[in-house]
Structure formats: structure tokens, C-alpha cells
Amino acid sequence: MAEMLTDLLQNIYKRIAQLGKSIQDLNTSLNALNINIEEKISNLTGKLEEFSNEIHVTQTKHIDAVKEIGTGTTKELKVIQEGLGLDALNNLIKKLEDFSNLSEGLLNQDTVNLLLSEAIDTVKSLKESLKEQEVIE
DSSP: OHHHHHHHHHHHHHHHHHHHHHHHHHHHHHHHHHHHHHHHHHHHHHHHHHHHHHHHHHHHHHHHHHHHHHHHHHHHHHHHHHHHTHHHHHHHHHHHHHHHHHHHHHTSHHHHHHHHHHHHHHHHHHHHHHHHHHHHO
16 A cells, blocks of 8 residues: 555655646746847837827928919919919909998988989970970071
8 A cells, every 4th residue: 555655655756747837837928928029119119209200390391382282373363363363353343332332321212312303493494395496596
């Protein structure tokens, strides 16, 4: 029986030794995996920094290009506006609006009635003058 116990203890010791070796191998593999992950993260971080810098440079170039296009377009539109006389046309429109407002004030119903009445009276007096001249002749 002592022999059985010794064999059993030796088997347990062998299994514990194998388990310890497996744990050490697993620890080595995990360490290698961690190192590999750290390298990948480091590489990824470097690439992201490069990408961010590239985006910043490109963004600045695009903004500058758009500003230049806007400035050039504004200058060209001013030249076109002056060439077409849009300023003079706007001034004419303003003067016509002023004339329209003035006309509305002058041509209210009372003024129109008075002018028509005077015109009718003038036509009647001219008619009477013509009749008197015909009679005299």
C-alpha cells in the first residue's frame, strides 16, 4: 500500500510539474502576445498621427484654395457688375420708385377729380369760344 501511495504521489507530482510547465509556456505565450499587441498599437498610433498631420495639411491647403477662389470670384463679379451698369440700374430703379411714390401722392382721387374737372371746364370754354367765332364769321 505504501508503494501505491508513493506511485500516486509521484503521479500527482508529475501532473503538478506538467501543469507548472504548461502554465510557464502559457505565460511565455501571453508575454509574446502582449509584446505583439503593444507593437501593433504603437504602429497604429504612429500611423494615426501621420494621418492626422496629413489631414491638417490638406485641410489648410483646401481652405486656402477656396479663399483664393472666393477672392477672385468677388473681383470678377465686381468687374461684371460695373461693366453691365448694375449700379446705374439700381440707381434708376430707386429713382423710379421715388417717382412712383411721388406720383401716388399727387394722383390721389381728389387731385384727379380736380384736374378732370378743370380739363372738362377748359374743353367747354374752348367749345363755346369756337361757337362764338363761328357765329362772328
